[in-house]
Amino acid sequence: MQRGTVCFEAGQLIDRVYFPLTGMISLFVTTGDGEMIETGTIGRDGAAGLQSGFGECKSYGLTTIQIAGDFETIAATRFEQAVSKSAPIRDLAFHYTAALWAEAQQIAACNAAHSGSARLCRRLLQVADCIGSDHIPLTHEYLATMIGVRRTTVTLLALELQELGAIKCKRRKIVILDRRAVEARTCECYQPMTLSISEYHPAAFREALRY
Secondary structure, three states: OOOOOEEEOOOOEOOEEEEEOOOEEEEEEEOOOOOEEEEEEEOOOOOEOHHHHHOOOEOOOEEEEEEOOOEEEEEHHHHHHHHHHOHHHHHHHHHHHHHHHHHHHHHHHHHHHOOHHHHHHHHHHHHHHHHOOOEEOOOHHHHHHHHOOOHHHHHHHHHHHHHOOOEEEEOOEEEEOOHHHHHHHOOOOHHHHHHHHHOOOOHHHHHHHHO
8 A cells, every 4th residue: 555545534434444564654633723743653553443343433633644565454234243253353453553552542641741853753663563664654744743843853863863963864765774872862751651552453454363
C-alpha cells in the first residue's frame, strides 16, 4: 500500500482490519480550524480497525498509510466472526485496543509536559520500532505534526542530534546512527508505550486467522 492511502475517513464505517508488515499507519483527528493532529501510529506490532471485531462501528478520526509497505487485511465482517468464535482472538483484540487508547493518552501527556527534543527522540524511536528499520522515511514537516511543534523547530532539533552523531538527516528521510544516544535523550514515555503495545503482538491474530 502506498503513502497517503486512506484506510478510514472520520465517521466512516470501518470495513477492513489492516495489519502492517513493513509500513506504518497514522491516526489523526481534525480540529475546528482544520488542523490535523496525529494521535497514534500503528506498525508491525499493531493493527488498525480491530474495534470492528466487537460489532459495527465508525472511525473516530482519519486513518491513513503514512509509510508505504506491505500490509495484510481482512474484511471487518469476517474479523467479527473470528472474534465471536475465538476467545483468544477476542482477548487479543480487546487488550490491544486498550493499549492503543493508553498510548494516545500517553502521547497527549508527553506533548504537554516534555521538551521538543525529548519528544522528537521518542517519535523517532517509535517509528523505527514500527517499521523495523532505523531508516525513517518521514519529512520534517510530518515529524512536526507528530510532536506538536513547527517544522523549523524540528529542523533545528534534528540538526542538534546530527551534530552529536546520533542521526543523519537526508532528503525526506532520517537515519538513526546511534540508537543509544537517541534513547538517552528521549523522555520516560518511550518505554511505557513500547511495553504497552508490544505485549499484544498481532502476529498472533494473523496466525489464528489463517486457521
